Amino acid sequence: MSGDLVILHSAYGLTRGVQAVADALAATGRPVHVPDYYRGRVFTTQAQGIAHRDAIGYATLLDRVRGDIAGLDERVSFLGFSLGASFAHRLVAERPTMGHLVLVGNTNPVSGPWPGVPVQVHRFEDDAWVKPDDVADLKAAVELSGAMFEDHVVPGHGHLFTERHLPEYDPARVETFVASVHDFLDWA
Structure with a gap:
């Protein structure tokens, strides 16, 4: 089994869906x-x-994340939901020996060579927060580094299928997602 996992929540905050x-x-x-x-x-x-994210500021929130994970092993894996996925993706540059990266509902543009961290992406086919070109660029960079890349695309329109208060919430999909993440963290 892989080591520790850090889960970073979305702009909704630390919801019951993230906690589940x-x-x-x-x-x-x-x-x-x-x-x-x-x-x-x-x-x-x-x-x-x-609005809350913007009032505090992206950089301030990312600094909070850095403070909250200070002291954890550099090889810890990250799973981020939307805003948290953006933070996790950014942290790869600071933690190039991290274990794994799981991104849900967001990716950042790739800048520079990828450090060989395996990546798993979960997204809706139509999600305003995910740019297909960014996913394609990430896939190319990850595979060029020799690491594994998985792209799990959910048909239809939506953003976060794990959040119970959203119309795209799907408990069966959440169960499949958890199993997929577990397998990815253990296998890759």
Whole structure:
């Protein structure tokens, strides 16, 4: 089994959906850390969450994440949801020996060579927050580094299928997602 896993929440905050995924992955025996860089604030609409993100600032939130994970092994793996995926993706440059990277509902543009970290992406076919060109560039960079890349595309329109308050929530898909992440962290 791989080492520790850090789960980074979306702009909605540390929701019950994120906590449920964390609990399911922890139940497999994996140590899971879920920093709350919103410090207890949880939102039910995307607009509220984004307004909170913008009021604090992306850089300040990323610094909170850095502080929250300080002291964890550099080989820890990351799973990020939307905003958290953006943070996790950025942290690859600072932690090039991280174990694995799982991105849900977001990817960043690739800048520079990829350090050989295996990547798994989960996204809807039609998601305003995911640019297919960024996914293709990430895939090319990851595979060029010799690491494994998986792209799990959910048909239709949506963003975060793990959030119970959203119309795209799907408990069966969440179960499949957790199993896929568990297998990826153990195999890659």
